[in-house]
Amino acid sequence: MVIVFFSVGILGACGSNEETNDSSEKTSLEMIEVDVKTQPSEIKSGEVTEIQANVSQGDEKVSDADEVQFEIWKEGAADNEHIKKKAKLQKDGQYVIDFTFDETGKYFIIAHVTARDLHNMPKIEVNVQ
Incomplete structure (x- = not known):
């Protein structure tokens, strides 16, 4: 028993x-979620624009990413003309760079984010006036 x-x-x-x-x-x-935004939302050539990647996993903001890098290029640009800039943590889960778009037109931005053994790379399209 x-x-x-x-x-x-x-x-x-x-x-x-x-x-x-x-x-x-x-x-x-x-999965880690990445929300890419620009400040201001309406971009003008020759003016500084802040590009943000807001990184989260579930309800938690991710401030311990291994790498956050933005890849930026104008529509029609060759691969070797893509600009890559590492972002810095600004506040909880928000990684930023300052960038000046030299010309008007359509641009693409990919946020390459590696955090917690996961990778996410969302792509957005912006129009520069």
């Missing part, structure tokens, strides 16, 4: 550990 209670106790403990492991796996596998 003691053996039966002991066995039930061991099985019960194993079951609770599995639940704990499942919930931490869900947290660690949750």
Whole structure:
């Protein structure tokens, strides 16, 4: 009878550990989200624009990213004409660079974000006046 209670106790403990492991796996596998914005939202050539990447994982702001880099190019530009700039953490989960667009036209911006063993690289399109 003691053996039966002991066995039930061991099985019960194993079951609770599995639940704990499942919930931490869900947290660690949750994708990082990256929201790319510009300040101001209407961009003028020759003026400084702040480009932001707001990084989060679930409800948590990610301030420990391994790398945040912006890749910027004008429509039609060759690959070797893409400009890459590393961003700096400005505040909780927000990484920024200052950038001046020299010409009017359509540009593309990719935020390359590596954090918590995950990578996300959203692309946005902006029109420079």
